[in-house]
Amino acid sequence: MSKIAETLQKLIEENSESLQNFEEWISSQPHIPKNIPRAVLIRFLKVCKFDLEKAKDLLDKNVKFKIKHPYLFTDRNVDSEEFQRAIKTVQFTAFPKLSKEGYLIESYRAVSFNPDDFILKDMIRVQYMIHDMNNVIKPDINGIISIYDTNGFTFSYFTKILSQLPTMIHFMQFGQDSTCVDVKQLHVVNCSQIVSKFVSIIKPFLSKEFRDNMHFHPNGFESLHKFIDKEYLPVEFDGCNGSLNDYFEETLRNLHEHIEYVANDDNFFLIHEEN
Numbered sequence: 320m321s322k323i324a325e326t327l328q329k330l331i332e333e334n335s336e337s338l339q340n341f342e343e344w345i346s347s348q349p350h351i352p353k354n355i356p357r358a359v360l361i362r363f364l365k366v367c368k369f370d371l372e373k374a375k376d377l378l379d380k381n382v383k384f385k386i387k388h389p390y391l392f393t394d395r396n397v398d399s400e401e402f403q404r405a406i407k408t409v410q411f412t413a414f415p416k417l418s419k420e421g422y423l424i425e426s427y428r429a430v431s432f433n434p435d436d437f438i439l440k441d442m443i444r445v446q447y448m449i450h451d452m453n454n455v456i457k458p459d460i461n462g463i464i465s466i467y468d469t470n471g472f473t474f475s476y477f478t479k480i481l482s483q484l485p486t487m488i489h490f491m492q493f494g495q496d497s498t499c500v501d502v503k504q505l506h507v508v509n510c511s512q513i514v515s516k517f518v519s520i521i522k523p524f525l526s527k528e529f530r531d532n533m534h535f536h537p538n539g540f541e542s543l544h545k546f547i548d549k550e551y552l553p554v555e556f557d558g559c560n561g562s563l564n565d566y567f568e569e570t571l572r573n574l575h576e577h578i579e580y581v582a583n584d585d586n587f588f589l590i591h592e593e594n
Contacts, residue, residue: 327458330361337364337371344375351382352585359499362454365461366501377499384497388489391443395582397575405441407431412567413453416560418551421461422503423453426563428468428555434479439486449570450500452577462503464547466556470509477517491524505529506543508536508556 331338341360345351360374363381367373385392396402408431414424427446429437453460480487494502507514515535522530536542540557552558553566574581 323456323458327358327361330365330458331357334361334364334369337369340371341374345378348379350386351378354585356455358455358458361458362499366499377497380497381499384493388493390440391486391489391493392447393584395444395448395578395584397578397582401438401441402445404436404438405445406571408433408436409442409445410563410567411442411446411449412563412570413449413457414551414553414560414566415569416551417460418464418547420503421459422464423457423460423462424464424466424547424551426466426468426556426566428563429471429476432471432473432476434473434475437476437479439480439483439490443486443490448581449574450498452574452581454499455580456573456577462501464504464506465502466506466508466543468508468555469511469514472511472514474513477513480517481520487521488524491521495526495529502529502532504546505533506536506546507533508540508543510535510537 338357338360341364345355346353360378363374363378364371367377394401408429409427410430411427412425414426416424418424494500507518518533518535525533534542534546540552543556544552549558550560553561553563555563
């Protein structure tokens with residue numbers, strides 16, 4: 320048995336009573352699918368510090384958000400033009416090594432700077448696909464550290480993002496209120512005055528907890544290293560653990576390997592609410 324499988328099995332055994340109660344509650348909720356994998360239920364419990372009532376509430380919010388805004392979660396086709404354009408525009412990738420606290424580190428960076436290619440809903444859809452995959456294949460994570468590299472972002476780029484503000488608001492609402500991704504730190508590197516202006520625009524939509532977890536690094540990566548040791552970072556962030564391109568290729572390999580699961584709407588609660 321692999322280490323990941325052993326970790327998952329241990330979590331299931333240690334929380335068997337809570338899982339059984341969770342599943343019994345789910346069976347009484349007509350709008351929640353009945354085939355949610357236990358690996359996913361464990362993530363909801365873990366994010367809620369194994370408080371079953373909080374996990375129920377979070378799952379309920381998660382399902383209702385997806386029913387209300389399905390465009391961010393459906394059409395998960397890795398061969399589609401939208402998917403291919405998204406991954407050639409922005410690299411969203413998980414790092415192979417967990418931090419010393421057991422956090423999964425992930426980063427976002429633009430690799431194409433044509434604003435016309437930046438279709439926010441497609442970027443978000445790819446991100447959610449990868450998160451859903453990681454919730455199953457990485458059951459041992461204790462939280463997430465996100466790094467946004469804004470190098471090369473121009474005024475035209477942010478104008479394009481602001482033209483899609485409703486989608487951005489949905490993204491922030493889901494991330495703060497309805498997802499089982501527990502963001503412990505959010506770092507913005509290579510940030511310019513344009514980035515600062517953009518953040519000031521979206522700040523009113525961010526919770527205090529979310530704002531408190533944000534850290535900005537305008538001049539190099541020395542301040543980033545105060546939060547994350549170099550041994551966990553790629554060379555692009557002055558680290559000593561591989562490169563982002565290699566991380567991204569591995570992320571895409573994992574996604575293709577698990578696409579049958581990730582692309583099945585039923586696995587992600589995407590059912591129609593009953594009348």
